[in-house]
Amino acid sequence: MDLAFLGETFVTLLGGVPLLLQLTFFSVSIGAVFAVALALMRLSGNPLLDYPARGYVFVFRGTPLLVQIFLIYYGLGQFPEIRQSIAWPFLRQPYWCAILALTLNTAAYATEIIRGGILSVPFGQIEAARACGMSRTMIFRRIILPQGLRTALPAYGNEIILMTRATALASVITLMEVTGIASKLVSETFRAIEVFACAGAIYLFINFLISRAIAWAERRLSPQAAPQSAAAPEPAR
């Protein structure tokens, strides 16, 4: 074990963490907006909205993320119309392509998570809101969405962790996040096991922090589920 080398590797790899976090943050937050819209399309009861959303989810969940990344980064440039459009300065850069692919991918998975959350809101609550004379949008804003999102939170936390893992694929289109730096280091030092193990430890630590944060948010959002502080103390054994 060469501790000096491990320490040096660790510090070098940490340089990729900001990019990793950026990719995760942008794709998860923009993806969440898409996902809410897609979930509403799925639940609208209107086949003109429902079926396109179904098709979207089917295609993006049925194909590997790496294919989606290649399709956007290499594929779109095939068409002169796209190369001459105003989007080209963005679509030419691996950074925006990675964010676009990750966003579209997570939106598909999150759609089903949010849809499940919304469906879990008890109908009695919606009935009560209607009885109070709330409009459809107000019911959605005040009753359905807050409770649906809270129910969806644990599954959404899993999805965020999966996205953190998925950002590693951005290294395949030359982005220098943790995995990208790691493979560069390996090609320079030929010490694959140490370098990749270090990178793995960084991912594990980040995912540990994310899962803690989600658990904290869950507790904050469901005070009614917390153990009652006034409960009788356990009898001594």
Add this chain to the structure above:
Amino acid sequence: MGYFELMGFGPKGWGLLLAQATLMTIAVSVTAFAIGAVLGALLAWARLAGGRGVNLAAETYVTVLRGIPDLLVIYLLYFGGSSALTSLMKALGNDGFVGVNAFAAGAIAVGIISAAYQSEVYRGAFGAVAKGEIEAARAVGMGRMLMFRRILAPQILRFAIPGLGNVWQLALKESALISVVGLTEILRQAQVGAGSTRQPFFFFITAAALYLILSTVSGWGFNRAEAAAMRGVRRA
């Protein structure tokens, strides 16, 4: 050259190569899934019946493999395996680089990731077996092996089918990552085609369609298997 000529089976078409690559994707995914099934079953056994140390080791395995990127696992096995093999050969007096086989490294990498997911599926399925059945098996004097073979295994497999279907889809999609170490499966073949014809969109959209077909057909197969396995179960 139009899209269909390019992807067709004519003299200039890539159809045959893509069909071979599809078979390679199926072969590597099935191998990985099988490795995951064996290892996953052992892990589930460790979690359910092991002592504290064994249990903790299995739990750590699952947490680590689910927390680090799949690409990193593939790199670790391929490049790490190659450098370990090279230094082993050097110790035996054989200089020069020795690379591990991309198929083997990829299948093992995807397999050990799949094992982490499969162990959770088997564990959940074990929990779904009615406790009364295990009690009844003990009461009629079945030994542990007999009980496992006749009572537990058939029911665990039955309850595990939907979860295994999901894990299979994951393995199928993860197999695309093996293209980064040079195995000529669907995505690698599409990259080669895209590079030599300068029509990347056509090749990658074809790759996407092939994956969609594979996942749809196998999803349908898992549904059929589930229906067949559940045919004797009364539903509420």
